[in-house]
Amino acid sequence: MRVLYIITDLSTGGAETMLFRLLERLDRKRYEPMVISLMSMGDIGPRITALGIPVQALNMASGWHSPLGFSRLLRQIRRARPDIVHTWLYYADLLGGLAARLAGVSTICWGIRSSNLEPDKTRWTTRAVRHLCAALSHRVPRCIFSNSKTAKQLHIALGYAARKMVVVPNGFDVSRFKPDDDARSSVRAELGLSPTTLLIGMIGRYDPLKNHAGFFSAMSMVLPYFPQVHFVLAGKGIDSGNAELMQLIEQKGLSKNTHLLGPWPRLMASLDLLASTSHAEAFPNVIGEAMASGVPCVATDVGDCAYIVGDCGRIVPAGDMTGFASAVREILNLSPAKRTALGESARAHVASLFEISAVVRQYVVRQYEVVYEYLRGNSQ
Structure with a gap:
């Protein structure tokens, strides 16, 4: 056929x-x-x-x-x-x-x-x-x-x-997207960070619908509680040549803790948490890929995000960046063992449904x- x-x-x-x-x-x-x-x-x-x-x-x-x-x-x-x-x-x-x-x-x-x-x-x-x-x-x-x-x-x-x-x-190919200790250590080493540095990722092209402004607003409310956390962003238009993006980062005082990586193939499994602050989505691949990699997610309640995440992460009303920051802090406050267990349940959830x-x-x-x-x- x-x-x-x-x-x-x-x-x-x-x-x-x-x-x-x-x-x-x-x-x-x-x-x-x-x-x-x-x-x-x-x-x-x-x-x-x-x-x-x-x-x-x-x-x-x-x-x-x-x-x-x-x-x-x-x-x-x-x-x-x-x-x-x-x-x-x-x-x-x-x-x-x-x-x-x-x-x-x-x-x-x-x-x-x-x-x-x-x-x-x-x-x-x-x-x-x-x-x-x-x-x-x-x-x-x-x-x-x-x-x-x-x-x-x-x-x-x-x-x-x-x-x-x-x-x-x-x-999602759960044999490809999976927890990877080598990715965690090598990405931190390449960024010049400690092996224990907490990494929050946002992956997606630079687009108004992805709400990068909201992401940095929320992260500015996370950093005072976790001063050693770093933010890694990847995707089309996510680089230092993006003047608008650079201005957003500087306005929120996040320059020292933010890394703009463009395309970055091994990033997902290196994260401690994936953030999705979008104004609109249908079924975002990055959330499923992160969950399959054993990474908990905090996402806005758009499209099918609540269905995808289930009880393996946190869902926040779209546009509520104060609530988003609170949800991120809640997950970062978990012990490493509990964050790992949450990531494991996220992976099992994706494997069973998607x-x-x-x-x-x-x-x-x-x-x-x-x-x-x-x-x-x-x-x-």
Whole structure:
């Protein structure tokens, strides 16, 4: 069965990472996958190519509405002749869904990977595309995958076709994300810190929705109680060249205790606590990865964060940075043994609910169901 995955871009991000994880474990005896990125190959494209899966980048950049770019997409779909087109993210849902319909593909699955889009923190074009997708959802896709229960309900309220919505959560490789004493010691050594230094991490691109300002506000209320704690941040735009970010750090008096690392592969297992101060999320990968690594999390109550964290960390109302700081202090006040036990329960929680192979099976079953129903309908 030929499956064409269409995604807006292949730069490092939650959706892109989950697509790679899905493709990495797809049964290649039953599926023949192909990938089209509307924009670039990014960092994930070469990794998918290394799996032996063809990847085409259309380099549409910000010209998502370009007739020329759309015609190229249409030609690629017709050339691929897929049985299923599975799109990821709003722009790919819109353009990929319409092009697949014009190409004669009947089995189209959309993929929703976000929840609330606050007007002052997201582009108006993204919100406009989402509203257009809501209208088209009743006619274009046969099913709509959401990685979040909260996002499913939000999109139904926006007008998305409720009967087509299916929740399949993000998945995590618990053999890759796991407690690692070597990572703990080596990261601290590279940062010039004591082996016993407490590390609080925030991992994610620099974006208003991630609320870095809130993170530093909360940490300024943690530092007086734990003067030896250090804060490590990683992700796109997280470096000393980001003048806005540097100003935030200096204003809160955190310069001596803060490390901006950009991409940093071994960071997760080195942490004592992961902080997620986001204004909006659907199903953040970083929380699942941290928990699988045995790291307790404090997160704002957005998207499915409360469901993911369960009773293995702390959940705080979005925007309440005083409460966030209090929750962080509560976990740091635990003895090392109790923090370790909390991390162990977090890891077991992720392994039981979000293990990657089980998540991939959910996609496979749903996709086969869709095709089976279509073929059965045509045979009657």
